[in-house]
Amino acid sequence: MILVLTHINTIFLSLSIFQPASSQADHIATLTNYFIVAAAFILLVVTGLLIYVILRFKAKPGDAEPRQVRRNKKVEAVMIGVPFLMVAGFFIYTINVMQEVHPPAGNQVPDVIVTGHQWWWEASYPGTGAVTANEIHLPVHKKVLLQFSSSDVIHDWWVPELGPKMDMMPGRKTHLWLTINEPGVYEGACSEFCGEQHAWMRIRVVAQRQDEYERWLQQKSQPAQEPQHPLALKGEAIFNLATCGNCHTIRGTAAQGQSGPDLTHFASRTEMLAGMMPTTEDNLRDWLTDPQQVKPGAHMPRFIFEQDSINALVAYISGLK
Amino acid sequence: MENRLMMFLVIGTEAIFFLSLIFAFVYFAFEPGYDNHTWQLLNIKSTGIFSVLLFASSFTFWRAEKSYKKGEVKRLKRWLFATIGLGTVFLFGQGREYWSLLHEDLTISKNNFGTSFYTLTGFHGLHVFIGLVILAIVLKLAAAGDFDEPDSSVINTVGIYWHFVDVVWLVVFTVVYVLPGVLL
Amino acid sequence: MGKLHIPEPEEALPGVELEDNQGLLQWISSVDHKQIGIMYLWMALFFMLLGGLGALLMRVQLAVPRNDLLSPEIYNQVFTMHGTTMIFLVATPAILGFSVYLSPLMIGANDMAFPRLNAFSFWIALCGGFLLYFSFLAGGAPDAGWFNYAPLNQRPYSPSPGIDYYCIGLLLAGSGTVATAVNLIVTVLKLRVPSMSLRELPVFVWMVLINSFLILAAFPSLNAALAMLLLDRQLQAHFFDIAGGGSSLLWQHLFWLFGHPEVYILILPAFGILSEVFQVFSRKPIFGYAFIVGSGMAIALLAFGVWIHHMFATGLGITVNGFFSASSLLIGIPTGVKIFSWLGTMWGGSLRFTTAMLFATAFLVEFTIGGLSGVSFAIVPIDWQLTDTYYVVAHLHYVFVGGSLFGLLAGLFYWFPKMSGKIIPEKQGKWFFWLFVIGFNMTFLIQHALGVLGMPRRVYTYPDLPNYTWMNMLSTAGAFIMGFSVLYLGFIIYKSIKSGKKAPDDPWNAYTLEWLTTSPPQLQNFKEVPPVKSFRPLRDLKQDNPNWQLQDDPWKID
Numbered sequence A: 001m002i003l004v005l006t007h008i009n010t011i012f013l014s015l016s017i018f019q020p021a022s023s024q025a026d027h028i029a030t031l032t033n034y035f036i037v038a039a040a041f042i043l044l045v046v047t048g049l050l051i052y053v054i055l056r057f058k059a060k061p062g063d064a065e066p067r068q069v070r071r072n073k074k075v076e077a078v079m080i081g082v083p084f085l086m087v088a089g090f091f092i093y094t095i096n097v098m099q100e101v102h103p104p105a106g107n108q109v110p111d112v113i114v115t116g117h118q119w120w121w122e123a124s125y126p127g128t129g130a131v132t133a134n135e136i137h138l139p140v141h142k143k144v145l146l147q148f149s150s151s152d153v154i155h156d157w158w159v160p161e162l163g164p165k166m167d168m169m170p171g172r173k174t175h176l177w178l179t180i181n182e183p184g185v186y187e188g189a190c191s192e193f194c195g196e197q198h199a200w201m202r203i204r205v206v207a208q209r210q211d212e213y214e215r216w217l218q219q220k221s222q223p224a225q226e227p228q229h230p231l232a233l234k235g236e237a238i239f240n241l242a243t244c245g246n247c248h249t250i251r252g253t254a255a256q257g258q259s260g261p262d263l264t265h266f267a268s269r270t271e272m273l274a275g276m277m278p279t280t281e282d283n284l285r286d287w288l289t290d291p292q293q294v295k296p297g298a299h300m301p302r303f304i305f306e307q308d309s310i311n312a313l314v315a316y317i318s319g320l321k
Numbered sequence B: 001m002e003n004r005l006m007m008f009l010v011i012g013t014e015a016i017f018f019l020s021l022i023f024a025f026v027y028f029a030f031e032p033g034y035d036n037h038t039w040q041l042l043n044i045k046s047t048g049i050f051s052v053l054l055f056a057s058s059f060t061f062w063r064a065e066k067s068y069k070k071g072e073v074k075r076l077k078r079w080l081f082a083t084i085g086l087g088t089v090f091l092f093g094q095g096r097e098y099w100s101l102l103h104e105d106l107t108i109s110k111n112n113f114g115t116s117f118y119t120l121t122g123f124h125g126l127h128v129f130i131g132l133v134i135l136a137i138v139l140k141l142a143a144a145g146d147f148d149e150p151d152s153s154v155i156n157t158v159g160i161y162w163h164f165v166d167v168v169w170l171v172v173f174t175v176v177y178v179l180p181g182v183l184l
Numbered sequence C: 001m002g003k004l005h006i007p008e009p010e011e012a013l014p015g016v017e018l019e020d021n022q023g024l025l026q027w028i029s030s031v032d033h034k035q036i037g038i039m040y041l042w043m044a045l046f047f048m049l050l051g052g053l054g055a056l057l058m059r060v061q062l063a064v065p066r067n068d069l070l071s072p073e074i075y076n077q078v079f080t081m082h083g084t085t086m087i088f089l090v091a092t093p094a095i096l097g098f099s100v101y102l103s104p105l106m107i108g109a110n111d112m113a114f115p116r117l118n119a120f121s122f123w124i125a126l127c128g129g130f131l132l133y134f135s136f137l138a139g140g141a142p143d144a145g146w147f148n149y150a151p152l153n154q155r156p157y158s159p160s161p162g163i164d165y166y167c168i169g170l171l172l173a174g175s176g177t178v179a180t181a182v183n184l185i186v187t188v189l190k191l192r193v194p195s196m197s198l199r200e201l202p203v204f205v206w207m208v209l210i211n212s213f214l215i216l217a218a219f220p221s222l223n224a225a226l227a228m229l230l231l232d233r234q235l236q237a238h239f240f241d242i243a244g245g246g247s248s249l250l251w252q253h254l255f256w257l258f259g260h261p262e263v264y265i266l267i268l269p270a271f272g273i274l275s276e277v278f279q280v281f282s283r284k285p286i287f288g289y290a291f292i293v294g295s296g297m298a299i300a301l302l303a304f305g306v307w308i309h310h311m312f313a314t315g316l317g318i319t320v321n322g323f324f325s326a327s328s329l330l331i332g333i334p335t336g337v338k339i340f341s342w343l344g345t346m347w348g349g350s351l352r353f354t355t356a357m358l359f360a361t362a363f364l365v366e367f368t369i370g371g372l373s374g375v376s377f378a379i380v381p382i383d384w385q386l387t388d389t390y391y392v393v394a395h396l397h398y399v400f401v402g403g404s405l406f407g408l409l410a411g412l413f414y415w416f417p418k419m420s421g422k423i424i425p426e427k428q429g430k431w432f433f434w435l436f437v438i439g440f441n442m443t444f445l446i447q448h449a450l451g452v453l454g455m456p457r458r459v460y461t462y463p464d465l466p467n468y469t470w471m472n473m474l475s476t477a478g479a480f481i482m483g484f485s486v487l488y489l490g491f492i493i494y495k496s497i498k499s500g501k502k503a504p505d506d507p508w509n510a511y512t513l514e515w516l517t518t519s520p521p522q523l524q525n526f527k528e529v530p531p532v533k534s535f536r537p538l539r540d541l542k543q544d545n546p547n548w549q550l551q552d553d554p555w556k557i558d
Ligand code: HEA
Pocket: A042, A046, A082, A083, A084, A086, A087, C147, C263, C264, C266, C267, C309, C310, C328, C329, C331, C332, C333, C335, C336, C337, C339, C367, C368, C369, C370, C371, C372, C374, C375, C377, C378, C379, C383, C386, C387, C388, C392, C395, C396, C399, C400, C403, C404
């Protein structure tokens, strides 16, 4: 029994809402635990009564008709009173936790602005030049403000270990507060159905100590590295020629497109295509060969390239640290 | 009696249908991007006159019912005819209004005012039209002598519907034509 | 016994001359509430097979991570059609089928108030269903989920005509539902045996009555929303498209103003069915008749005050969320009253575990699980964690399957002898029961855990994170057990109709008037009806006539 319980315990301590890593998630997890206890109690009462009733009152041959009881005021009072008290308690607790977790944003400048796109996340850091995609860095031990919106349909931010979800809606701004406890990498996913590739709109939050975070921010505010290798240089030329820049930005170059992920520091992200696969040259090559094969529906057209053009592009892009 | 109960239930759900449309109209009025200029294209005066005619048709119908109860089939027909006439004039007025608004370039896809304006008034117009069809049938039946005996609940049932259509217009007119001028 | 004239029903549409054994034509032209009720049930079973086939496809796709059996495009159509089918073409017709079949019988009437309207409602609902499925041939089924959020439902994001078919199909089916609700209310209020006051309505009829009002109030906002969406897609109106000044939240408000009451529409009649089953197989009257009826009304009223609990994560602010949290929490209380009243009905009874009673008993546990997970969403911060995950999928199946469907299946086994005149052998019924219950819990219990572990719903595939794979595999295996059991159910129904033992008129020694008729009832249900003195008129009758002959029970107590 204990073995089973510990096993179940380890399951829920993998990526899960019971492994809170922010103070907001902490509040919610505590509330959830209380709820589980209360719910288990109710379920136990119902099943307990039911089992008792079944064992005790199962018909036996020759039973006379039972007494025709119609009601019992005491029982009725209890079955309304007790649930009401439980519900009232949880309501007060709910309001408290809501106020803790999700106070209004006021006029504060957000630390990050996250914009949902079909099917990737854009993150820009106001006050700095840093823009990135899908992998969002945040400092620990600081109450940061995230601002959300969307460029197309509704998406939804969710990183279970960091707490609450929040919808990202076109034409509206929503926000979320986060105080992350521990450095680490936290996985999440878009949680509002947003079309064909909703499944591959995963998100990753990299929580860092304040100084590391600032270093990262500083580095990511820089324009892209100039390519050195001749193959990469050729890649840059192809990139400009093939109109990739209509959709993608590479800061420091002519590419200033807005409808695809910012590629300025593409190669320093560990995963590509919103969590679909690790950032490797092979994966990049597959992607550039035929995006629709790799991520059907993705809003990037197929370009017909020679093999060495692709190699050049790969060399260029994977040098964008 | 069953007919009357049925009609009350039907207008009950219809009322909620119109409430939903009105909800959309009001919702947009409070959304950012709502622009009151479009509203000024509406001609309250002329629509107001046509509205009065529609309300008058409730009165004529009420007279029709009275006549029927008294067994005066001839009057019944006359009042029914008047009701249909007034309803038709109202629809004509609505068509005229649409026509001029379309000429001012206010279409259903112009902005969200146009969208909810045409939807709301259009669905009301549709209900008036259905009412007219029913009234025409009743008139035909009256002419054929179906209502010579004052014991049918049909006229009464149709009346519930027709008065309902008028009341809806009272609300729609207030919400669409009057209130934006007062409140916004 | 007081004599009483009951209007005779029409057999078919005027102008149709029927002879015996005209087979299909007789069904198609029928205006008899019993035949229409049974056609609703066939419709539900038919679409259950289609919707279930979709479910199995999804489960196969999700059995292993990074599966590419179904393309995302197909998967999205499949889950949308699965949800839409199950709600609008399975659960709703099944509910209406029982309501239409039983309400006149239980109140001592010979037909519905408007028999032809009744037939019309059924046929347009069926047409709506076929139209929805026709979209597969017309260029793609709807693919934006059963609640079809804006702006994903707009042309630029969903260019295939599927969503137009969704609008038209649901408008048709919905109009049919509304018309039936009107019909049911008039029937119950006007066609009762005069001696049956409202306080003597059987509990099932009460639930049908309340439910019909719920339908009248809930469907118009869906119809309005669908009409608006159709205008958006066909005439470039701007209700829900953001670029043109529309609002994505407007759709959510209108949809859930319908959607939440809709889920109660699908459970209230099931509550009614269960109340009848518990009474008869406990040999006792319902515990707290007034409370059962009153809590039904309370649920129906509260149902209109909770819709925003589907929108807690849209950032509407603490006041709004708090209000709707309170109302959603409160709705647990009348529901709890029902659960405990059923337990009270069983308490001190003489319980007979027929298949119908087994489903009713299992319902108590499964629905409590589903209800409690519902309450966890009402606690807003928990919803912020778990909305739109597999935990929601688990909740909705525990209430839909463990709640509505278990209730409907209890009803099916309870009334099958009356409807068909044949008996389903208890042994086969019990096999089906155990297969279904085991398969059901295997499929959906584990999905709570998947949600907690971070798996969003409506994903066509998932990465191989710890524990995801075996959990999904388990769920898939459970789904196949369920699928098998549903096939088995079809088989035993078919076999019993074909070659089952003939059922007596009153096999369960029951309490309500439908059991006074022959099995199956004649076209004219009743020639005369005894005066009604309580909500168990048939029992009163047996009590008053000591010579009343009980037919033998087709099943034995062991
Ligand atoms: C038959 C259908 C049905 C029923 C009966 C219910 C019942 C309830 N539901 Fe559920 N619900 C759905 C069908 C249903 N639901 C569906 C289909 C969805 C998903 C839609 C979608 O997104 O696709 C959904 C989603 C849903 C959400 C939104 C989740 C999300 O997407 O974020 C919420 C939020 O509050 C919710 C709440 C509730 C509550 C509070 C009840 C209550 O009525 C439950 C009451 C019952 C009990 C509580 C158990 C018995 C009571 C006792 C034993 C007494 C003691 C109890 C207490 C003290 C609490 N439901």
